[in-house]
Amino acid sequence: MTPAARTQAAIELLDAIVAAARDGGPAADTLIARYFAQRRYAGSKDRRAVRTLVYDAIRSLGERPASGRAAMIALAKYRPDLAETFDGSAHGPAPIDAKEPAALSGVAPAWLVDALQRSGLDRAQLAALLDRAPLDIRINTLMGTRDDARDLFEGAEPIDGTAAGLRLPADTSVERSPAFVGGLIEVQDAGSQMVTTVAQAAPGMTLIDLCAGAGGKTLSLAALMGNEGRIVATDTDRARLQRLQPRADRAGVTIVETRLLDPGEEVDALANLRGEADVVLIDAPCSGTGTWRRNPEARWRLTSPRLDRLVATQARLLDLGATLVKPGGSITYIVCSLLDAEGCAQVDAFLVRHPGWSAEVPEVGTAHGAGARLTPASDGTDGFFVARLRAA
Known part of the structure; x- marks a missing residue:
């Protein structure tokens, strides 16, 4: 592929990514993989170069762009070599018109930047949310x-x-x-490893992983328990939960049982576990503002109404978790978000709803409200909020 053809490929991919972010479609990585699966002529260097262009553009833009071309024009403003590839060649993009609009650079949509700033993140903390993530x-x-x-x-x-x-x-x-x-x-990201230890899992415990997904934290808990005790891993996503057992087999973990839950029917499905758990771990569905280093296009997917729905789901899961904990047991509440609405405000509201429960300051990150926070800038990890809540 010529440099101009690579730029045109990036524009086409960005068009698909923008549409998926708007309409709730596949993630950028999935779209990129599909794109090149249909274009076998593109070599590994071409694929790598196009992917880099796509993610450079995504990271540079706070608001969702109107089009892939507007996104690449914004990037080309700071890269003369890239601007030269808008040459009108057979497989390249048309030349840039001086009056043509470019997308707006920034960290995130304005409403989200405001919410993050009100949650205690300064300019340096915000900028670090878009650094490239390490491999842990x-x-x-x-x-x-x-x-x-x-x-x-x-x-x-x-x-x-x-x-x-x-x-x-x-x-x-x-x-x-x-x-x-x-x-x-x-x-597994270092931050994910750190927040899992807040559960204080130990051999012989009964532990419920209420939002287990594919089981990354479940397997970490099993190792902390020395593969002794019982872990009930639950989720409402069948496809993700089905990935857990093969991973457990590979890891030599034998104490995990999976339980698929129907949304809205979780209370009945877990009735036989009421008051049985030493620990309930709730890695709750969240905005993912702490994972933008890995999924930068997620900034374009989040809306205020969607955030409200996530906050309501988190509160419901915390209330459900409270019914499963035995006297003196605990809930470890985790979100990969740095918004206070999903973190310390969520915990404060839980403590009001559940007199007799208390919060214990976790031993990781930096104290934040009744819990602790990890950030890319301060800890070199994904962003997390974690709290340990203790039943009377």
């Missing part, structure tokens, strides 16, 4: 040690604040490695 892995301590895994990857470094985390060079091939295939390691 968690060592499965049921199968080996951090030193065992470190010896297998060139440039691997222990991650401060984790007992089993390693940070690898960004281009490391992980999922084809013997360590991954054999269950010694899992790809």
Whole structure:
């Protein structure tokens, strides 16, 4: 592909990504994979170059652009080499008209920047939300040690604040490695590893992972429990939950049972577990504002009404979790969001609704309200809010 053809490919992809963000369609990574699956002529260098252009444009724009062309024109303003590729060639984009509108640069849509600032994030914290994320892995301590895994990857470094985390060079091939295939390691952000420890999971416990998804935190909890006790992993998403058991088998985890829940019917489906859990972990559905480094187009998907729906879901899950905890047990509440509406305000409201419960300051990140916060700027991790709530 010529440089102009690469720019045109990026414009086409951005058109698809903008439409998907507006209409609730597939993620950018999925759209990029589909695009190149239909264009086998594009070599690995072409695919990498186009992907880089697409994500450079996404990261540079706060508001959702009107089109892929407007997005690339905005990027070209700061990159003369890119502007030159708008040459009108056979497979390239038409030349840029001086009066042609460009998309607006920024961190996020204005309403969202305001909400994040009111949640205590300054300009440096906001900018770091769009840095490129590192590649972190968690060592499965049921199968080996951090030193065992470190010896297998060139440039691997222990991650401060984790007992089993390693940070690898960004281009490391992980999922084809013997360590991954054999269950010694899992790809997991350091922040995700840190907030999971707030649950204080220990051997012999009964633990309910209420929003288990594909099981990243479930497997981390199983390792912390030494594969002794019981974990009930639940979710309403069948496709994601079905991915957990193969991962558990690979990791040598035998204490996990999965339970698919029907939305709105969770109380009845979990009735036999009322008052049984030592710990309920709620990794709640959220806005994902802490994960923009990995999914920068998510800024274009979030709306104020959608945020309101997420906050309502989080409150409902917390109330459900409270019914499952035994006296003296705890809820670990986690969101990969840095908005106070989903974090400390959510916990404050729970404590009002549930007299007798108390909040314990977690041992990770920086204290924030009744919980703690991790941010890319302060901790080098994805952004999280976590709280440990203790039943009377």
